[in-house]
Amino acid sequence: FLIFNENTKFCLIAQSSEAVTTTACKKNSDLQKFRWVSDYQLMSVAFAQCLGVPNKRNQAKISLYPCNKKSEFQKWECRNESLAIQGEDLFLSAGKKKENVALKTGSEAMDKWKIYGTTDDLCFQSHEDLFTLLGNSNGAPCAFPFLLSGRWQAECTAAGRADGLFWCATTPSFDEDHLYGFCPAANIDRFWSTDPLTGTYYQINHQSALTWHQARKSCQQQNAELLSVTEIHEQIYLRDLIDSKRSSLWIGLNSLNLNSGWQWSGGFPFRYFNWAPGRSPEPESEKLCAVLNPRRDAKWENQPCELKLGYICKKEKSTKDPLILPSGDVKPVKCPEEWLPYGGHCFMVHRDPKEWREAQISCNESNGDLVSIHSPEEHGFILSQLGYRAVDELWIGLNDLKIQMYFEWSDGTPVTYTKWLPGEPTHEATGQEDCVIMAGKDGYWADSGCDRKLGYICRRDPLQGVSGIPKTDPACLKGWERYGFYCYLVGHTSVTFSEAKKTCERSSGYLTSIGDRYEQAYLTSLIGLSSEKYFWIGLSDMEEQGIFKWVTGEGVLYTNWNAAMPGKKAGCVALRTGNAAGLWDVQDCEVKAKFLCKKLAEKVTVPVASETISDSKCPLGWDTSNSTNSCFRGFVREKDQKKTWFEARDFCREIGGDLAAIRNEEEQTVIKNFIKKKSPSFQPFWIGLQCLDPNGGLSWSDGSPVSYKARNNFYDTTFQDCGAINEDPDTSWIKEHCEYSHNWICEIKKGTPLKPEPLGPSTTYEVTEDGWIVKGDKQYFFSPEKTSMKKARTFCKNNHGNLVTIGNNSERKFLWKYILKNGKLNSYLIGLIQNADQQFSWMSGSPVHYAAWAQGEPNFAAAQENCVVLNKKDG
Numbered sequence: 001f002l003i004f005n006e007n008t009k010f011c012l013i014a015q016s017s018e019a020v021t022t023t024a025c026k027k028n029s030d031l032q033k034f035r036w037v038s039d040y041q042l043m044s045v046a047f048a049q050c051l052g053v054p055n056k057r058n059q060a061k062i063s064l065y066p067c068n069k070k071s072e073f074q075k076w077e078c079r080n081e082s083l084a085i086q087g088e089d090l091f092l093s094a095g096k097k098k099e100n101v102a103l104k105t106g107s108e109a110m111d112k113w114k115i116y117g118t119t120d121d122l123c124f125q126s127h128e129d130l131f132t133l134l135g136n137s138n139g140a141p142c143a144f145p146f147l148l149s150g151r152w153q154a155e156c157t158a159a160g161r162a163d164g165l166f167w168c169a170t171t172p173s174f175d176e177d178h179l180y181g182f183c184p185a186a187n188i189d190r191f192w193s194t195d196p197l198t199g200t201y202y203q204i205n206h207q208s209a210l211t212w213h214q215a216r217k218s219c220q221q222q223n224a225e226l227l228s229v230t231e232i233h234e235q236i237y238l239r240d241l242i243d244s245k246r247s248s249l250w251i252g253l254n255s256l257n258l259n260s261g262w263q264w265s266g267g268f269p270f271r272y273f274n275w276a277p278g279r280s281p282e283p284e285s286e287k288l289c290a291v292l293n294p295r296r297d298a299k300w301e302n303q304p305c306e307l308k309l310g311y312i313c314k315k316e317k318s319t320k321d322p323l324i325l326p327s328g329d330v331k332p333v334k335c336p337e338e339w340l341p342y343g344g345h346c347f348m349v350h351r352d353p354k355e356w357r358e359a360q361i362s363c364n365e366s367n368g369d370l371v372s373i374h375s376p377e378e379h380g381f382i383l384s385q386l387g388y389r390a391v392d393e394l395w396i397g398l399n400d401l402k403i404q405m406y407f408e409w410s411d412g413t414p415v416t417y418t419k420w421l422p423g424e425p426t427h428e429a430t431g432q433e434d435c436v437i438m439a440g441k442d443g444y445w446a447d448s449g450c451d452r453k454l455g456y457i458c459r460r461d462p463l464q465g466v467s468g469i470p471k472t473d474p475a476c477l478k479g480w481e482r483y484g485f486y487c488y489l490v491g492h493t494s495v496t497f498s499e500a501k502k503t504c505e506r507s508s509g510y511l512t513s514i515g516d517r518y519e520q521a522y523l524t525s526l527i528g529l530s531s532e533k534y535f536w537i538g539l540s541d542m543e544e545q546g547i548f549k550w551v552t553g554e555g556v557l558y559t560n561w562n563a564a565m566p567g568k569k570a571g572c573v574a575l576r577t578g579n580a581a582g583l584w585d586v587q588d589c590e591v592k593a594k595f596l597c598k599k600l601a602e603k604v605t606v607p608v609a610s611e612t613i614s615d616s617k618c619p620l621g622w623d624t625s626n627s628t629n630s631c632f633r634g635f636v637r638e639k640d641q642k643k644t645w646f647e648a649r650d651f652c653r654e655i656g657g658d659l660a661a662i663r664n665e666e667e668q669t670v671i672k673n674f675i676k677k678k679s680p681s682f683q684p685f686w687i688g689l690q691c692l693d694p695n696g697g698l699s700w701s702d703g704s705p706v707s708y709k710a711r712n713n714f715y716d717t718t719f720q721d722c723g724a725i726n727e728d729p730d731t732s733w734i735k736e737h738c739e740y741s742h743n744w745i746c747e748i749k750k751g752t753p754l755k756p757e758p759l760g761p762s763t764t765y766e767v768t769e770d771g772w773i774v775k776g777d778k779q780y781f782f783s784p785e786k787t788s789m790k791k792a793r794t795f796c797k798n799n800h801g802n803l804v805t806i807g808n809n810s811e812r813k814f815l816w817k818y819i820l821k822n823g824k825l826n827s828y829l830i831g832l833i834q835n836a837d838q839q840f841s842w843m844s845g846s847p848v849h850y851a852a853w854a855q856g857e858p859n860f861a862a863a864q865e866n867c868v869v870l871n872k873k874d875g
Helices: 212-220 232-241 356-365 376-385 497-506 517-527 645-654 665-678 789-798 809-822
Strands: 003-005 011-014 020-023 034-036 042-044 049-052 063-065 076-079 082-085 090-093 102-105 113-115 146-148 151-153 167-169 180-182 201-210 249-254 289-293 299-303 309-315 340-342 345-354 368-370 393-403 406-409 435-439 444-448 454-460 481-483 486-495 534-540 572-576 584-587 593-600 630-635 685-690 722-726 732-736 743-749 773-775 778-780 827-834 840-842 867-871
Touching: 146 167, 201 212, 201 232, 201 249, 212 249, 212 309, 340 376, 345 356, 356 368, 356 393, 356 454, 368 393, 376 517, 393 444, 481 517, 486 497, 486 517, 486 534, 497 534, 497 593, 517 572, 517 593, 534 584, 630 665, 645 685, 645 743, 685 732, 809 867
Parallel strands: 249 309, 393 454, 534 593, 685 743
Antiparallel strands: 003 011, 003 113, 011 020, 034 042, 042 049, 049 063, 076 082, 082 090, 090 102, 146 151, 167 180, 201 309, 249 289, 289 299, 340 345, 345 454, 368 454, 393 406, 393 435, 435 444, 481 486, 486 593, 534 572, 572 584, 630 743, 685 722, 722 732, 773 778, 827 840, 827 867
């Protein structure tokens, strides 16, 4: 991108590594092109060198230097649309034309820099790792720029290859380290295997070591997705393709949407189960991602998403027909008495309890079947318009009575969509859960024993030869649809946000607000059958970025953000259709889209449900303010007693609350004040913010709407992490790996009785006379001082042992918690070593099936790095 100065209207140009000045912008000039090569380094594309300064002083001249990740003089950050040296009050300032740009202290410099041709600040196009394939670097990301035959390379190159494949180095110097991998490309079939039966492409990356989210990113960089398995044939093909001696490989299966159950990334239906020992794993908050394990007949297991493993990508042949959904101009159909039409079919709920097979017979008798649900839109219709209640448990047509673990619709339609409840499907082997119910406030699904007597939903074709009459409601004008207390209109022209707002107001309505999941489900079903991508709703943060408000001024009680939303840019909110139907995207307000209007139905008065502040007091030691119904308390613990995000969430839930959600300025202030009192030396506290779901956006763990962000905090939603709050420099929200251990803040509602704190898991171990720690069937010795690998190994051997082999996550956690509490050193040698061919092995001879590399490791940074240590800081 080009770096554009708002004040002078010039762009930054590097004419040589000495001369960095400003000049008239030229979009195609390489001398004006820059890009982020790490989270804080800006590289000139023409010179493959980084912007830096000789010193951190006012008026320091800015020029180009060989990129060096460790140099303090090359670290930049965006601050209020300007560019500053990290952590300093020194800003990039343009000066006059032809003069070198320089640093100025904050008071003088108010230069605003943007990406040329946009309104985005420079950090909007942030650095994204490019993960390599094959090569000899375990899938490590490209290191730009890198040194090749004495010249700096700023891009992937085909140099030295007869086959023309592009590659990059994974360390700054290929000349010294000879470490490389191939660059991902959307269209190269060289790295893929093709299933001759279906034409689907698969790529198996055994030699990589990436986390689940990195693996998914690597697939997406090739226009593919992590593996999803929806057909039995596919599983058999893969089992035969993969060498059965290999370690586990990531697949797209995950339980990262904390409000629902197992799902495939990319929105594929989860209808075929192939779990190792045969049933779905207990939901464990630490193990939310799944692997295919070649050593267990290619069956699936759940693992912590942070593990570094190989992975499988999948690319569909694009010619496959998706299930054709009826488009919006469906002629109204005529349904029998008491049945409701939607999308060309008729639906009805029956509340007389029957076993699943009896329910199916009952639907057959009225020329229908138990309901099949093919999209979020149909799901939204059933949830909002058939009188569904949050306490309901109703049979639907999904079952695996024909082929165990392979779920099908009883009406024979293809399975294109699933939405399971949290922890589901369990498929209890004992209870034979072969049939599926819809339950809970969201109407998500669970498998259940078919002999339970429950209500059920039928679906049938409409009456033939009779055309229906569009349903009208006397309390709504013609063209408006009735739901609850309101009438809604789908606007049929594409207009900007402000034009849409005016159009609704002309009909004495307003751009719609959305108060809860049921109104959301109704609107999803209303727009779901149209071919447009977006529909405006009445929400925006144009007054103040990050503070979302409805045009009516009513409080935001519910949010439903799409992936990577609400993002860093202020804008207006539109509902998505298609695969992500009903999710909210922030769009530029000048974009043209259709829209949704809302107004009260005639002669209807809405019962006023204003939130009154409870008179109840908070428990002793909890803080609150007069304008909130919540009480907050920070829990500060010793090092080994701090908790991961999930442990902290479970702790808060056990005492009757949840991790803190911050919904407005008042709550931010309450929390800010007690952090100032309590926070020992700027340690972060977990809060309930998280963005784990690959198909969804930011949410609070207790379901509160994400519509407020405190000033100087970011909603950086490219993160697949958890949120914490930090006092330094000013109370701000930060993102942290969910696995890290921190203090935490709980919230409970006023008047909720406080339950006793759960006792932590006891770290029971015995100590032998000569100082070894006995845990289970193993004994460990933690050395009190540093020593060489050779001496360490000799000591272990003399004591009839070996340097430690760490076999799984719980063993690693035990060792880590022990050194957190008792360890004197920052790192401890373990028994993992790197062989000459850059493969790793345990000294004890055990195969390497588990590894927990720190970020950026293994990086083979120097030829002599061939031992492995366990870090005290992050385990």
